[in-house]
Amino acid sequence: MIIPGKFDEIRPFVPEELPLVYERLLADQQFLQVVKAVFPDAPLEALKQQMYSCKTLLDFQKTFFYGIVHNIMKKSGNGFELDAPSLDRNSNYTFVSNHRDIVLDSAMLDVLLIDNKFNTTCEIAIGDNLLKLPWVKDIVRLNKSFIVLRGLPMRQMLQASKTLSEYMHFAISEKKENIWIAQREGRAKDSNDRTAEAILKMMTMGGEGSLIEKLQKLHIVPTAISYEYDPCDFLKAKEYQQRRDMEVFRKGPQDDIISMQTGIMGYKGHVHYCAAPCIDDFLSGIDSETPKTEIYRIIAEHIDKEIHKNYHLYANNYVALDFLKGTSDFADKYTAEEKARFEQYLDGQMAKIDLENKDEAFLRERMLTMYANPAINYIKANA
Template sequence: MKIPSEFDPIRPFEPEELPAVYDRILADKQFQQVLAYLYPDVPKEALAQKMHACKTNLDFQKAFCYPFLQRLVTKLSLGCSIDAVNINTRNRYTFVSNHRDIVLDSAFLDKLLLDVGFATTCEIAIGDNLLSQDWVRDLVRINKSFTVERALHSVEMLRASKRMSEYIHFAIAEKKENVWIAQRQGRAKNSNDLTQPAILKMMAMGGEGTVIERLKQLHIVPLAISYEYDPCDYLKAREYQLRRDVPFWKKTAEDDMESMLVGIKGYKGHIFYKCASCIDEWLDTVDGEQPKNKLFDEIAAHIDHEIHCNYRLYPVNYAALDMIQDTRVYEEYYTPEDYQDFEHYLEGQIEKIDIENRDDKFLRTCLLTQYAYPAKNYIAASPENGRFKSLLNRLTFKK
């Protein structure tokens, strides 16, 4: 298949490009250190041979990524599963999900799609702010990632958004690949998962026809990702205090790398993915003649609802809801031991935060917010939980 050259700066590597890329990353000193850490007893020559035996990106994912992810699941979680009953493994979709972990949200999805019988994985949207090192940029493009260009001027941003949209349409329609993209730019640091209409506007720049027709060509599936524990929760809380206390504070590439490593190496408890139904049929019920902003807002709200009502909640989520409002309204969903264990967990996470003038009370609220918001949004989205909805307005969460 001939891929238009206009996509070259952002697309994943094609199979014929892989041998040269393998040689390039294998020669990188830092990547050699990564390999030595991951495969301490395997000679470099054997890894190089195994890598060059991977003739496609999917071969690489099956040979290297899948076993690595399986080890993570075994060592650092209580299991990772997906409910894909609402989708067809023979079709191709654009998965729009909430965003918790920089690396693992899409990586686990790749693994889980193979587990349930998909013939391929996903092409992954990844921000270029995370690709400051050459070997990382090469590795993610081997792993079927395409680049989201950020920090551009308005005219350049418009051009880049259109090219990315056209590439996503090309990946679905011509390459017959799935696509994963987060519902917003960056992770929701407070776990209040809301779709940015700008993401949908970008997606509708490609394709043909009306906005509704263009979005239907992408076969969007809202995807709810539920981690019991987020290893990066204390880093997100730390970021809140730094943004509050340090004028003009900005994250660095080192901060992003720390989040990636902590997310990968940290304990996650249970991990659950649930696919809502593809929104194609629902889109046929939407008034496509309404003002564009209202149209995108309505579609974003529908995706939010589908994500929120498909979370899997854990005792820590309900305990956090009660802790943040100083009640025991939800105690039927956790035991006294769950509550006490979560208190100890919060204390331990706060102790990991090493900054000047550490504000423990503020940081505790930030941590609680991250675990309470999924429960708050789930209750609000689920009709069967109506008896709790009147209580939600009392909650004061970090925005």
């Protein structure tokens, strides 16, 4: 397959490039240190042979990333699964999901697609702000990631968005790949998940046909991701206070690295993915005379509702909602033991927050809101 050169800066690697990429990685001392930490008992020579035996990106994912993700969840989780009753395993989709964890949201979905016998995994949209180290950029491109360029001047940003959109259409229609993209840039730190219309607008900058036809060609599937525990909840709460108290707050260069490490290593409990029906039929029902701005709003609201009503709620969500409101309206959804366990968990996470002027009440409210919002949205969507 011939891939247009205009995608070279952002696309995943192609098979012919892999030997050179492997060579580059194996010459990087920092990468080798990470390999030793991830595979402490495996001889480096054996890993090299495994690496060079991978002739495609899917081979590489199945050989390395698949086992890594399962091991992460064995150590820091309590099971994860995917419900996708309305999807055809042999078709290709754009999974648009809420965003909880920088690394694992897409990584777990890939593993679950393999476990559920889908014909392939996803190409993953990832911001270039996370790719400061050359070996990290190589690794994510080996993991079928395509790069979202950020922080560009306006004119360059428009061109980059158009190229990104064109690549997504190419990946679905020509490469026959799935795509994963978050419903908005960055994680919703309060878990009040809302689709950014800008994401939908970007998707229609490429492709052919009307606005509706362009989106239909991407076969969008709203996907709800539900974590029992968010390991980064205390980091998100801390950032809320920093943004509140500091006139100009800028995340440091290490903040995303810390979030990635915490998300991977921290306890997640149970994780549930639910893929709603593809929205192609819904799109067909939108009046073609509807103004463009209205169309984007209607679609964003539909995606939100599909995500919200397909959350898997845990006892934590209901306990947090009752704590937040100072009621016991949902006491039938959890036991006294589950309530005590969540309160103990909250205390432990609060203790991890290192701030000089630590506002305990504010931070606790922020963390409760993170766990309560999925319940609030779920109840509203299913009313």
